[in-house]
Amino acid sequence: MSEVAAPVAATDAYVREILDAAIAQARRARLDRRTFFKVAGLAGAGLVLAFHVGERNVAYAKDGAGAFAPNAFLRISPDGTILIYSKAPEIGQGIKTALPLIVAEELDADWSHVRVEQAPIDPAIYGRQSAGGSRSIPTAWDQLRKAGASARAMLVAAAAKEWNVDTSECRTANSVVYHDASNRKLTYAELASKAAALPVPDEKTLKLKERKDYKLLGTRVSGVDNHAIVTGQAVFGIDHVVPNMRYAVFEKCPAVGGKVAEANLDEIRRMPGVVDAFIVAGTGQAHEVRAGVAIIASSTWAALTAKRALKVKWDESDASKDSWSKAVAQARELAKQEGAEILKTAGDYDRALASGKVVEAFYSYPFVAHAPMEPQNCTAWFHDGGIELWAPTQTPEAGLNAVARVLGLPPEKVTVHQLRAGGGFGRRLINDFMCEAAVIAKQAGVPIKLVWTREDDMRHDFYRVGGFHSFKGVVDASGKLIAWGDHFITFTADGKNPTSGGGLSPDEFPAQLVPNVRVTQTKLPLKVPTGPWRAPGSCALAFAIQSFIHECAVAANRDHLEFLLEILGEPRWLQPGNEFALNTGRAATVIKLAAEKAGWGKPLPKGRGLGLAFHFSHAGHFAEVAEVSVDANKKLRVHKVTVAGDIGPIINLSGAENQVEGSVIDGFSTAMGLELDIENGRVAQTNFDRYPLLRIAHAPEVEVHFIQSDFPPTGVGEPALPPVAPAICNAIYNAIGHRVRTLPLTREGFTLA
Amino acid sequence: MRLNVNGRDYLVNDVDGSTPLLWVLRDHLGLRGTKYGCGIAQCGACTVHLNGEPVRSCTLPVSAAVGKQVTTIEGLAGPDGTLHVLQKAWIEHDVSQCGYCQAGQLMSAAALLKSKPRPTDADIDAAMAGNLCRCGTYLRIRKAIHAAARELNEETTS
């Protein structure tokens, strides 16, 4: 068997060396957050520059090999190569291209000179290093712009010194500094070692570019790992190998909370290729280590074959008995009244109920799984009193701490190597697979690669929680929405708070925009673990809320577009001073744009309809119009979804469009046919044969329009998803007059045309 | 047992003939570009060519590959590294998101272009029906296949 050391190792060694020195220096100097400083002779090689660029961020340089490494994000070599480190996990959101583009823009780098590597996991140096909540871009925006700008300033200073001119007479473009007056130029390659010898500029003197001057940002750039991906060379978590590695599988109770009563371990140990089999007690926490049986084998197939032969008697005394069908029945009963818990009241709701036309409806949406294409996996090696893990995680730092806690090790004894993840969607925010691998590796005494089967992945997910809404809306004689009532029925794991992903903010749209409001809540008990799923909360709420708003518009005999714009009212921030909050003006702009581009109001044949929906989440304003046809047998075709979004300036237009296209397909796929039947604590759908992700023939056309604004940027992995389902359902109503109140659509008799 | 993969002969020992080809490629030959997604021939992540035909290697016993030519994603480009027109089109159209399904997508698409150098949308729907993309890159996959087909046809007519 051929085993190749991962290319990350070399990078780690280089960066770790300079970063260790920087941390030591930073501690000694007790730096102010914004201080730049310069130290000589650290780590025994040449000049070292270190500085903070933003929160908790020590950046670094040394000219040991004539390279210019002004901070922990980039290194310019005398051969002209610009190496940029991407600090966040790549899970398919394109961050490994987007973050370096921000640095390269301010650096005025020639993108063809740029090589990108995954940065080592060290939040003390890089700050936030997780991928979730569409927050990688907004939290890194200033930090990376300054990293690029300060390096550029040093290169300019080096050139100016060389020419004996003022820096203000110099300009930069495509990795070159120019002095136009004397018609001279020097490349970044030529300047690299000279720049390394100069002082780091004061951050306050840095001038960041204006959007109109961007050359890279906002253009379409092909992903930096595309060549590796199309040639099969990209290393995903599941592809990592270490010398003498064994393969591990882990069988857990299909109902969470089940423990191993007995298992045919002796029989399993005698199977071909099996190295060991043992019971893992677990920590009692699903997000750490569940109880189960680990099998270690010499190949994946030997391990999988043994797993199939494994017979476990589960002790299910504390296990989940959750039942989705019972929850549905309970919710239907509860929906007849308001909830006991009041989330929000405004105006005189009861009076409003008596002063207009009351619209009532009950909505429900199911539990769904993340099902990233790459099942959970992690490689772990316990050696020298510590543990090293190679993980396709969204939250390496949290994973590191979780492993330290579970193994009872100080965090310094845990090293996490970030690997590319074959999809995240929120599943990999939780690092149970890392904790499992750690515990199994420690007991196995050899490096192991833990691989979950698809069935494991579907059975032991932290699901998108299902939920129910009993709505009341009141429209007055003028057709205005004057009251909004929602009895939200959700689930709780601890008896106090809604389960992860199952909360409803009292200010959820449109509660802040309607004069009379009553939002109440009831929580049903739940043991099945839940978690964030692409646009948590919003991914489900938008369906119910934006569909019901359309119902109210229909009841008021109003055009949906006009009705929605009226609810938004005057352009304003709903939380003044918070640029990441909903702005009704930005909302109205995207709504109008989506409607205009989709031909809102155009004549359509019978059975064909346009549907509109808006949703604000993750600082992104998105409006979408779906165009669908439905025949007499409820065969549904989604022809096209037109999307208008405002996420501030666009970093990589191709990447952003790809995320929106994917969000539309994910939104439709999930709304169309995905649901989990949970009975006796077990999910029935454990592989793609019963969990029908959308296939290519049914992917609708997607047209994307971005408002490029100067508001701070936000990520676009999530906010385009929530409006998809309600836009489609509203279009179905406009096509055939059938109101969809239950997802998935297959539950209401729809099939794909 | 003897296997021919990407034009190279491999001698594989200690592997039962019933082992799916996927795991022999990944664990024994170190060819990890071919991916595991479902293990039941539902997702297409494990697609390789057997004598030029697309097969799901997660359910194909390795014994069935003996005496035949296996091509994996690592063998799609020319021996000198020249990319297949589809690989070029995939980069050009920035198809991938997470990229995990793309080896399988490319292998299915390559088999399609071999049998139908000018595929229609319906041909693409049929040939690519077995390949899931959880990230939803289908629109770009379609565009890239059409672009690659155009390029191929230009090459052959010019």
Ligand code: FES
């Ligand atoms: S892994 Fe073979 S089809 Fe899914």
Ligand code: FES
């Ligand atoms: S690109 Fe992620 S599954 Fe296709």
